[in-house]
Every structure is written in structure tokens, then in C-alpha cells.
Amino acid sequence: MILDIERDQRRFKEIVRGRIRENLRKYITHGEMIGRRGKETVSIPIPQLDIPRFRFGDNGSGGVGQGDGEVGDPVGKPGDGPAGAGGAGSEPGSGHLLEVEVDLDELAQMLGDELELPRIEPKGTASITSKKAKYNSIRQTGPESLRHFKRTYLNALRRQISTGTYQPDDPYIVPIKSDKQYRSWNEVPLPEVNAAAVYLMDVSGSMTDEQKQIVRTEAFWIDAWLTKQYKGLETRYIIHDALAKEVDEHTFYHTRESGGTRISSAYKVCAELIEKSFPVSDWNLYIFQFSDGDNWGDDNNQAFELLSEKLMPASNLFCYGQVESPYGSGDFIDALRKQFGEEEKLVLSEIEDREGIYNSIKMFLGKGK
Amino acid sequence: MASTELGKLTPELAAIQVEIEEYARGHGLDFYPTIFELIDADQLNEIAARGGFPTRYPHWRFGMEYEQLSKGYHYGLQKIYEMVINNDPCYAYLMRCNGMIDQKMVMAHVYGHCDFFKNNQWFSRTNRKMMDEMANHGTRIRRIMDAVGVEEVEDFVDVCLSIEDLIDVHAPFIKRRETEDKYDFSNPQEDDARKPSRFDAKNYMDPFINPKEKLQADQEKIDEEAEDRPFPETPERDVMQFLLEHAPLSGWQADILAIIRDEAYYFAPQAQTKIMNEGWASYWHSTIMIRQGLTGADVVNYCDHHSGTMASAPTQLNPYKVGIELFRNIEDRWNRGAFGREYDECDDQTQREKWNTDVGLGREKIFEVRRIHNDLTFIDEFLTLDFVREHKLFRFGYNPGSEAYEIESREFPKVKQQLLESLTNRGRPMIAVAEGNYKNRGELYLKHEYSGVELQLDQARDTLENLYRLWNRPVHIETVLEGDKAVASFDGSDHELELDDPADDTEDAA
Amino acid sequence: MKLRDHFHSELQAIVGQTNQRITVTEGPRTLRCEVDQCDPMAVALYELVLETDELAHIEVAVLQQASQSLCDRVNYLLEPISPIETDIDGCIIQMRSSPPQQNDAGRFYYELLLRRGGSIALVRYEKQPGAIRTRVAATLTREVLGRLIEDFDATVAEISKN
Incomplete structure (x- = not known):
């Protein structure tokens, strides 16, 4: 029986997140450290997630390798060797350079927390100016049903304004049948808010x-x-x-x-x-x-x-x-x-x-x- | 907690196991009953992340290792093909997706490992029930976490891991604490040796048989003598044991430290025999497979797949390759009689190459070798000039001028020396407790046995901080930096580094 | 060289005085200098400009080439000068000490502008951290100043030959 490694993974990610948060300022200042992994994630080097031990320093320690090459030829940086894999099970090695994948979204959240950035309140898609505020407070990342609900209302609003029945002081929007947006199999979902x-x-x-x-x-x-x-x-x-x-x-x-x-x-x-x-x-x-x-x-x-x-x-x-x-x-x-x-x-x-x-x-x- | 059921072998694979096992035994391999489990790549990564065990105590580093493995971050180690555990019975994990030929070779390879675990003397003291023991460790630590709190226990585990290398690999008999549950939160038990002996009396008789005054006098005498004796009497390499006996640890802390220590001792021989073990297993899978009609190409194919492939980074000594080549070399030489004084003294290269007294001792010899040697003695005794040349071994080192690692030499003595150095003490610095009552103030004084390579100072400082957390009084480590004796110290709040001025060493110059 | 010599004699006349402007003309070329201070050995000036109409209708590429060779010549300024920006529309080549000189007091650099039409000008700037740059006087020995004038002159000649 293998116990789920998920728990340890989660713990690791928590610690990583904590480290990133602690060092966020450094990553903000030296953004080039951040590598692009995919559309949604980035890879971030975390140097200190290692358990300290008494170990040999880098310079002075060499090693033995095999293959072609002349004296003076460069060789890559030595690693720990094929440790911890295959054959006789041994302890997992401690990574020298640790690169972890982080969701871009998460990173942005950390940025927001660190810099205390307020959420942005976007303007809607209707060409109403001052009265838009009423609809802006609806989160744009709401459930699907809410989207359609909003669009229905917007259409109703548009209609009311164009027919002159809209009263800004006492807005009372009643969608009529033609306002309603029904989901049809042709429909291409548009982003609620364009940015x-x-x-x-x-x-x-x-x-x-x-x-x-x-x-x-x-x-x-x-x-x-x-x-x-x-x-x-x-x-x-x-x-x-x-x-x-x-x-x-x-x-x-x-x-x-x-x-x-x-x-x-x-x-x-x-x-x-x-x-x-x-x-x-x-x-x-x-x-x-x-x-x-x-x-x-x-x-x-x-x-x-x-x-x-x-x-x-x-x-x-x-x-x-x-x-x-x-x-x-x-x-x-x-x-x-x-x-x-x-x-x-x-x-x-x-x-x-x-x-x-x-x-x-x-x-x-x-x-x- | 969710768990995954491991797969039993398919009937086809089960039959293959019987077949391969027969061949293995036929060749003289000797192993504990071996159980194969069929799993997929992801599960294998999970197990590998835990050092080969399906369950361990909870710790983020296993999660980290799993991340690295599953995302292919390790250089050249993206695929693991099998995993074998030193245990009785021997557990081995096979990848479900391997082709049939691969599975056969993997099994043959596994039996090589199992034989090595059972017969190499450096494993003779390891716990053959480690599978259960690991689960036990996990349970104990989880229970402590429940009682004390996850983060506090995790922090403490991190501290212990910091010193998990500090064991005595040469200790023939490993001192063990009792394995029963010890998570009472009362004071740690005192060292029995320092109490005056009590005659074995029943409690109610006690005051009469061991009159108080006598006990007191005895205690005082022992204390006096203790002050004159150095403490510890000889430098103690098993630093963890020393701490277990003398550091002010609570019950659960001592429990955890003991667990970490046990596991360190369990894994130590594996680190000491990497080259031999892989070489041995590779030797046998190729022998068995070739005998069973597989071509050389098929065998090479397997090696290509195997983790740490033949074409891995040139800096890394591939244990699979070197190990197997050395074993073959030994077998060949002992078959031809190319050993012993006469052979060693022969200068003529052609004669050496043609040497053949047909003694046929090769197979016997390699079995003997796999029993008694570890990597260090293996290399020391069997690495030859011819071998180094033939396999293009070189020594590399860091060139501060070009700020890069470069090939330094192909000369046999240099290559051999470098290899021996890197194998000594599993490539880790040799450190021991020199004084447990330094300055008579109960400070801990460690000594690094300097042999040419310096310690990494930043890490050493951080490790000292961890040691302090265990010892609770100032801790020091003596080493050599830039040619001079240096002592790094931590007193709980500040770090200090004392560098010896060689001009001051007049008192030592007697 | 007439222009230079003429300039030097004008300079001589204002030794010991501060805040003077000198203008000398020789044929199509006019040399202007805003002098802060002048003594027998050296001059502190805010601007040195050589104006002429010989640089009209010159292509930018030619100006660029000339600016590079001017930069190569003026090594006696003891700061490496190189072309930084080219304004294609206005046909101006901007050259600066690259990198700017740095000391405890801040950063300093020369700026030379070669304009089509045109002119060649030298100024000096100081940049304090956090502040915008300010024009400062460039202190040059009479000899260096002389060579500079010669090189301005030679650059114009080189360009107008094309």
C-alpha cells in the first residue's frame, strides 16, 4: 500500500509558497529569475529550501568522470550522481538548485497581498457612463448562470434607456421576453468585461x-x-x-x-x-x-x-x-x-x-x- | 488517508518470475524471498521519493522529491525502472508499462540486488524488517504530531535531518535504543553507566542492602573520576547517539532523533556500496539474459533505458557502467590468473595482456568480492591503470581562473586518489564529538577531520544552529580554513569564527 | 589654423575674467564659446559650438559615419565617447561619454551634438542620484581646447567633401 504522497506534496508547496512570499520583494526586483514554464505557470528558483548539513564546499572538491576530452576541457557542474533512483533504494537527495512551479495566478495573488493592491473594478460593456456603477459590483468571475442573468439585465437596461423609460433615481429594471438571453448552441460566450x-x-x-x-x-x-x-x-x-x-x-x-x-x-x-x-x-x-x-x-x-x-x-x-x-x-x-x-x-x-x-x-x- | 493498492503480477509475469528466479539460483545467487509488485510510473515516483519505501513519516522533503521526480527535474533521471528494498522478504517494484524484454531484464537485475543485500557484509547488521519498521516510524511520528503539533514536530525533524550524516559507519555493532514506544513526555532517562551500581534487590529490601551513605560515597567517587576522564573518552563519531545520551531532549524528541538515527544507519551501507551493488546487478542481468538467448544489443538497450544512462553527464561516474566493468575485469583476470605477486611485478604490457594460466577462478572471486568489499575497498584493490585507461576515466576539478570545472588529469594515481577521496565516508566530511563538556561549561565541541577539502561555511553555521537547538548550550566545530585551524561557534544568538594564527601555536610545537 | 589661432587670441584677452562669450568667424565657419573662467593654462567653458552652412543637405548616414570618426579622434578628452542616439527627422547625432564618469560627487559626461545644417557642439553635464542632470562647465587645458577646435573643423571638412 502506498500512502498518498499528496500530503507531503502539499506541505512542500506550502513551504515553497511561504518562501516565495517571504522573498517576494527579491523576485519583484529581479524578475529575470522567473522562468516561463507554460501559459499558466512559472518556475521560480528557491535556493534555501534545503536542510543544512556539514558538507564540503564546492571549490576544491572535484571528482572522477569518464569519457572523452583533453586536460583543460570543461565539464558540466557535478551533481550528486545518480542518487536515490533505481536499484538499491537510498535516501532522496537534497536538490542543489531547486526550481518549483508556481501558478501565475497564485503569484499574482502574492503580489497583490504584498503590495496591498486593491481589486480592480472594471466598467461594464454597456455604453452607460455614470449609472454603470450599479452593475460593476457584480464580480466578473461569478458562476455561469450569473453571467447570463447580468446580460439579460443589461439588455433590459439598454432597452429602457433607448425607450426613455429608465429612471436613474428609481431604477427598476424588468426584463421582458426579448431581453432574455437564452443559451443557444450557437452562442459563443463573450467575456463579460473587455480588458x-x-x-x-x-x-x-x-x-x-x-x-x-x-x-x-x-x-x-x-x-x-x-x-x-x-x-x-x-x-x-x-x-x-x-x-x-x-x-x-x-x-x-x-x-x-x-x-x-x-x-x-x-x-x-x-x-x-x-x-x-x-x-x-x-x-x-x-x-x-x-x-x-x-x-x-x-x-x-x-x-x-x-x-x-x-x-x-x-x-x-x-x-x-x-x-x-x-x-x-x-x-x-x-x-x-x-x-x-x-x-x-x-x-x-x-x-x-x-x-x-x-x-x-x-x-x-x-x-x- | 488515501492509499493505492499495488498490483500483483499478471500470470504471465508470475511465470517469468519463476523462470528468472530459477536461473538466478542456478548461477549461485542467494536471496530472501522476493516479492514483485506491478505499479505505474507515477506510483514508482512516489516510492522513489520516499527512498524506496511505500510509506514513511510525513515530511515535506518527500513531497519535494516527488515534485522533482515527476516533473523530470533531475538531470538524466527522468525515468526510474525499478526499485528494490533491502528487506526480508525483498520487495521489488516493476513498472507496468515496461515491455516484456525489459521486465525480464529488470527481474534479473533485481535478483542481483537482492543477492547483494543479503550477502554483502556491510549489510549484515541492517534491519531486514525495515519495511515494517518504516511504517512503525511513520505511525510513531504521526502520533507525536497529533500530541505535540505538526509544525513543531516538523521543525524538529528538520533539525535532526541536519545531522543525520553524523553516524559511525564503521561501528560493527550499532548501539540501539530500545525500540518500544517512548513518547512519554517526562524527562529523558539518564545514562545508566553513571549511576552507582545497585545490587539487584527487591524494593522493600533496598535501603538495607544499599545503605544511603554508601551509595552517596560511591556516587561521589564516580563523579570525581568522571571529571578526570575525557568526555567522551575517545572522539565519538556517532554524534546522534551522543546527543541521545547526553542532550536535554524531551521524550518525544529523543524518540524522533532515535528514529532518524536508525534510518540513517539502515541506509548507510547502500551509500557505501553504490558502485558495487549496481555493478553486481548489471552483471547478473546481462549474464542471465545473454545465456537465455538475448543478444548483446538487447542488453545494451536495457542499459540505455535504465536510470543514470550510459550517456549521462560526463562528470558523473556512472555506477552501472563502472561497477559492471570492474566485476567483469576481475572475473577475467582471475580466470586468467592475472593477479598475485608475479603478475603485479611483470612490467611487460603485452605479457600482461596475454597472461593466461587458465585457473578459472573468476566466478568464485567475484562472489567473494561482493561479499566482503564496499566501494572504497573495491576501488582501492581492483582499480588498475589498464582499467582507467580503457574506460577513459579522468579527474576533474574546479578552476577558479576560468570559474568552471575542467578535466584535470588522466593519470592513474591521481584518478584513483580522487575516487578514493570522494568515496571516503560516503563523500561526507568526517566529524566527531571531541568534547562534551568543553570549557567545563557543558559546551559541545565537534572536530572535523580535515583531509584536504574545506567545509562549506554557511551550511556549517546553519547546522550549528540546529545543533544548538538539540544541545541547548554553545556548540563549536573545529576545522581547517585556508590552511589554518578554525573554530566556528554558536551560542544561541551569535556566530563566531576564530581563526588560529599559526604564529601562536608555540605550545603545540613540542 | 586660422580659426583656432584667432580663438586663442580672443581667449587670451579675457584671462582672469568670468562669464564671457567669444565669437570668431572664418569664412563660412563661426566658433562660439560660453566661457565661465579662463586662466593661462586652462579654460572652464559651458559650451563650444562650431556653426556652418556647409552641412546642409547631408544624408544622415554620412553624419553618422562622421560622428563615429569624431568620437575616435577626441580621445584626449579622457572619456570614451560614442554615438548614442540619432534623430532621423531632425538629422542630429548625439554622442556622449559612454559610460559616464562616476565618482563620489556623482556622474559626469560630455555630450556632443552634430546637426545637419549645421553645427557641432560640446557641453558637459552632471548627474546626481535622484536628480535631473544639470549643465556644468567643462574644464579643458588650452591645448586640448585647441585640438578640439581643430577636430570640429576637420569633421566639417570631412563631411562637406561628400
């Missing part, structure tokens, strides 16, 4: 690899959190130097340009993207822009125009993170502050170095918009 995140990154010559790593890390965590808030979140990436273009995730993180910086170019492409794919009435849009703030010449004017006319009105939140360049030449954030200081939807944050990622995320997502 999208657009990331804009400055990849001009002045952005160093370190800065891009910072952006990458921060974007990873923001994405994890948003995905947890919105099932089916759509993500788009725009890079720019003096010119901008939409790219895929890989290119976003790996490209190397050397052009000058014209932020307005990125705003322009973003505006086009919004017009084409994310009309404001139906979408909860989040825009995150990262740059070292070293915008060329008089580009600011153009940029601000696009920002105020096209981007802000379309989004729930516009976050600008200025990574500090070694040249300190970024004044875009100050210019933004001067121009848009009063705007509630705009969140500004200066990210001096890796350690700054933590606070920046907290600032961006801390409002629960």
Missing part, C-alpha cells in the same frame, strides 16, 4: 540593457496582476525610438535600436491601435509607458496633444514609468507633471533602479482603477 493592456517602451539608443530589464520585470508583474483581475486580458506591445511600431512580446523585450527618441510616435501608433481594436465604450484599457524620458527637441508638444485627445480619454489608467538613465537626461516626467498634474487617470513614477520596481508597481496598481 486590454498596452505597453509602450522606449528602445532608443539611450535605453541600456539594464533599463530594459527593469521594464521587462515590471511589465511581467503588472501583466500577472491584470490577468488575474481580467480573464482573457489582451496585451499589446509598442516599441519606439524616433519611430514606433506594434510588435510581439518577444521583440518587445529583445530589440535593440539606436534611434533618437520621439515619444509622440509611440502615442500615435497607440492611438491608431485603440481606434482600431479597443473602442472606449467597450474596453477597459490600461496603458503603461516606459522611457528614460529623454524626448527630442519639441516633440513634447505633439506628444501631449495626442495624450490628452486620444489616449487619456480612452483608458482607465495611463501609467508612465521613467527609468533613470545613467545620463539623467529625462525631463519628460516633469513636463508631464506640469501639463497633466491634475489628471486623475495619469500615474507617474520614477524608477531609479531595480529596487524601484516594487514601489512603481504599487503606485500604478494601488488605486484599483
